[in-house]
Amino acid sequence: MSIMGTRVIRTEDPRLLTSGGVYVDDLRTPELNAAARLTFVRSPVAHARITGIDTSEALGEPGVIAVLTVRDMDDLVPPPPSSGEWDGSPAPLGGPWAEPLLAVDTVRFVGEPVAVVITDGRYQGEDAADLVSVDYEPLPVVLGPTAAVADETLLFPAAGTNVCVSQAVSADDAPFDACDVVVEQDIVNQRVACLPMEGRATAAAYENGKLTVWASSQNAQVSRFILAGALGMAPDQIRVVVPDVGGGFGAKIGIDRDTITIAWAARKTGRALRWAETRSENLVAMSQGRAQLQHIKIGGNRDGRILAIGHDVFSGNLPSEQTYEGAALQTRTLYAGANRLTRHRLAALDVPVASSMRAPGESVGLMALECAMDELAERLNLDPVELRVRNEPSEDPEKHIPYSSRHLVACMQEGARRFGWNKRNAKPGQLRDGRLLVGMGMAAATRGNPLRLSKANVRLDPDGNATVKMAMTDIGTGTYTILAQIAAEMLGLPIEKVRVELGDTSFPEAAGSGGSWGAGSSGSALFDACNALRERLAHAAGMDPATARFANGSIVSGEQSRKLAELVGTGMDADGEIKPGSNNKDFSQQSYGAHFAEVGVDTDTGEVRVRRMLGVFTAGRVLNAKTARSQAIGGMVFGVGAALHEELTLDPRFGYFVNHDLAEYHVPVHADIPAIDAIFLAELDDRSNPLKSKGIGELGICGAGASIANAIYNACGIRIRDYPITLDKLLSKLPARA
Numbered sequence: 153m154s155i156m157g158t159r160v161i162r163t164e165d166p167r168l169l170t171s172g173g174v175y176v177d178d179l180r181t182p183e184l185n186a187a188a189r190l191t192f193v194r195s196p197v198a199h200a201r202i203t204g205i206d207t208s209e210a211l212g213e214p215g216v217i218a219v220l221t222v223r224d225m226d227d228l229v230p231p232p233p234s235s236g237e238w239d240g241s242p243a244p245l246g247g248p249w250a251e252p253l254l255a256v257d258t259v260r261f262v263g264e265p266v267a268v269v270i271t272d273g274r275y276q277g278e279d280a281a282d283l284v285s286v287d288y289e290p291l292p293v294v295l296g297p298t299a300a301v302a303d304e305t306l307l308f309p310a311a312g313t314n315v316c317v318s319q320a321v322s323a324d325d326a327p328f329d330a331c332d333v334v335v336e337q338d339i340v341n342q343r344v345a346c347l348p349m350e351g352r353a354t355a356a357a358y359e360n361g362k363l364t365v366w367a368s369s370q371n372a373q374v375s376r377f378i379l380a381g382a383l384g385m386a387p388d389q390i391r392v393v394v395p396d397v398g399g400g401f402g403a404k405i406g407i408d409r410d411t412i413t414i415a416w417a418a419r420k421t422g423r424a425l426r427w428a429e430t431r432s433e434n435l436v437a438m439s440q441g442r443a444q445l446q447h448i449k450i451g452g453n454r455d456g457r458i459l460a461i462g463h464d465v466f467s468g469n470l471p472s473e474q475t476y477e478g479a480a481l482q483t484r485t486l487y488a489g490a491n492r493l494t495r496h497r498l499a500a501l502d503v504p505v506a507s508s509m510r511a512p513g514e515s516v517g518l519m520a521l522e523c524a525m526d527e528l529a530e531r532l533n534l535d536p537v538e539l540r541v542r543n544e545p546s547e548d549p550e551k552h553i554p555y556s557s558r559h560l561v562a563c564m565q566e567g568a569r570r571f572g573w574n575k576r577n578a579k580p581g582q583l584r585d586g587r588l589l590v591g592m593g594m595a596a597a598t599r600g601n602p603l604r605l606s607k608a609n610v611r612l613d614p615d616g617n618a619t620v621k622m623a624m625t626d627i628g629t630g631t632y633t634i635l636a637q638i639a640a641e642m643l644g645l646p647i648e649k650v651r652v653e654l655g656d657t658s659f660p661e662a663a664g665s666g667g668s669w670g671a672g673s674s675g676s677a678l679f680d681a682c683n684a685l686r687e688r689l690a691h692a693a694g695m696d697p698a699t700a701r702f703a704n705g706s707i708v709s710g711e712q713s714r715k716l717a718e719l720v721g722t723g724m725d726a727d728g729e730i731k732p733g734s735n736n737k738d739f740s741q742q743s744y745g746a747h748f749a750e751v752g753v754d755t756d757t758g759e760v761r762v763r764r765m766l767g768v769f770t771a772g773r774v775l776n777a778k779t780a781r782s783q784a785i786g787g788m789v790f791g792v793g794a795a796l797h798e799e800l801t802l803d804p805r806f807g808y809f810v811n812h813d814l815a816e817y818h819v820p821v822h823a824d825i826p827a828i829d830a831i832f833l834a835e836l837d838d839r840s841n842p843l844k845s846k847g848i849g850e851l852g853i854c855g856a857g858a859s860i861a862n863a864i865y866n867a868c869g870i871r872i873r874d875y876p877i878t879l880d881k882l883l884s885k886l887p888a889r890a
């Protein structure tokens with residue numbers, strides 16, 4: 153191969169870097185020429201009964217076209233009532249959420265949409281929204297996941313997929329009694345924001361029974377189906393278009409009620425509408441990452457073999473939401489051990505909906521499991537890498553099926569070698585650098601490798617250019633580029649001759665970007681389409697498709713060579729498809745890696761500075777060495793944020809997030825990120841997909857935060873199990889300055 157796998161710069165970069173990006177709110181398509189602005193009226197209270205809404209004053213304002221509430225939704229089928237019962241089946245991805253689009257008679261969180269104001273201009277909308285008068289009668293509020301621990305009646309039934317038991321283990325079960333060492337911890341993390349650079353933005357136009365929605369979305373296809381269900385329309389009456397997207401991080405994986413509301417309002421009013429959320433709405437009303445409370449218990453014998461693991465996860469969501477974050481999922485598969493019990497429980501909370509957020513599951517779960525492993529290693533007087541090597545399973549310990557490919561040990565050993573892990577002092581608090589105590593930590597990385605149905609079309613025109621079409625999205629990850637690389641490689645064309653068109657449901661359906669399935673799923677569909685086109689081209693050239701080679705715009709067989717452009721007539725195309733088969737059930741599929749971090753803890757201020765980080769990963773075939781590394785580094789930066797910075801701070805009296813701007817919601821900035829590197833070890837996984845690749849999009853964050861927490865402990869001997877590890881939590885426990 154000469155193009156796939158290489159460090160091709162993202163094809164859209166020159167355009168994006170010269171301000172040529174076209175995001176939803178920049179669109180100037182004719183349908184949106186006369187678009188009006190939509191503004192949400194949002195609840196200022198967390199849980200209340202609505203006793204009255206008066207829209208008359210707002211309607212009297214200049215520029216106000218309409219003020220709509222749930223009373224105007226007579227054209228919608230009401231959502232099924234929430235029973236509070238969960239049958240154990242996973243909820244549809246990212247929605248549709250069971251709440252009505254606009255509040256009916258109660259509100260359940262601060263920021264819940266109660267009404268929409270439609271105006272000619274954006275600022276008129278903000279003014280008019282203030283004039284919609286809503287009367288609220290307060291109801292009791294439940295804000296945090298501790299409710300799930302304290303009150304059994306708040307638990308969703310612990311049934312179905314959220315409980316996994318290998319052999320019965322509970323807090324006081326026999327397998328732990330047989331252990332020489334037992335580590336038992338509670339780990340807390342706070343609510344966090346997805347915080348894509350581009351917030352949600354939507355435009356919608358309804359004409360002649362057809363709805364077009366332009367959305368900043370991770371998944372055009374899912375958006376279309378959810379819109380169809382919510383609005384009672386046939387999917388083929390709806391077209392979803394996704395232009396440039398400034399990140400999603402999980403919040404745009406489905407389509408949210410705000411976006412559906414805009415489409416509904418466009419149909420209702422007959423006006424094309426635009427909406428782009430403010431940063432405050434982005435932080436407060438967009439789906440968020442959950443606050444969780446994790447109880448973890450690991451027991452082992454003196455030679456470092458794990459005998460029993462228990463991992464209980466308590467979190468919460470809106471009463472109508474039954475999706476949990478699988479924070480214990482990796483505990484089912486990462487390490488050997490005969491006995492394990494993993495459970496997820498949800499409390500009903502009065503806070504915004506929690507959904508996917510940057511590697512949901514492992515990113516939070518590993519911040520518990522990998523710190524517990526660090527503690528177990530210390531108790532056993534074993535190096536943390538060695539403890540993990542001793543618990544390397546020969547098969548998936550819960551499902552008893554083989555791994556498709558697994559090179560965790562190689563990642564740890566290569567990382568340890570490159571990072572200088574042997575210089576780490578096993579005893580904490582030994583290394584000083586001026587005011588700083590310096591330490592190293594490590595953690596394993598793992599993330600599931602899903603595959604989703606995807607289709608693709610590839611066409612070759614007589615001018616020698618190829619065009620790829622699929623309803624895939626590129627949310628900033630490099631999808632346009634890797635798809636161009638695949639087509640160029642397969643058809644023997646220079647990459648400049650391949651045009652990739654994505655983000656439109658009028659193209660073949662695709663899996664979208666999320667859950668680390670995007671590249672493998674869309675790339676495999678395109679690979680199939682390219683194979684089909686190669687076969688057609690070979691037949692047209694009178695060559696054997698099995699032996700023909702494609703290079704320099706030609707098809708070559710033995711001494712014979714034909715220009716592709718001359719074979720295609722007026723153009724030749726082919727469809728391709730990938731469908732998940734049984735490999736996901738017959739093989740345990742994950743990407744793996746190992747994080748190494750060095751931190752300095754300031755003994756005067758308690759401030760933690762990351763000094764260096766290294767991630768070593770295996771994720772099957774790397775499709776583009778540059779975008780893969782960038783994805784991994786981006787994930788590691790998320791890990792720094794998760795460990796040290798990110799927290800939506802709830803006012804416990806009102807259920808209101810006080811830090812709803814970028815000044816007060818802290819994410820890592822350049823000064824927080826020192827020397828970070830990520831490398832991928834060679835691996836091919838022939839069970840994952842035809843490209844032999846595995847997911848990398850979210851692998852980098854998984855375990856990264858734990859490696860920092862472990863480094864903090866190694867630096868100063870203080871274990872903080874309450875993320876983010878801010879200086880106030882360290883300060884009183886730090887030794888006096890030497």
Ligand code: MOS
Pocket residue numbers: 370400401402403405508509510511512665666667668
């Ligand atoms: Mo991702 S947080 O599964 O879009």
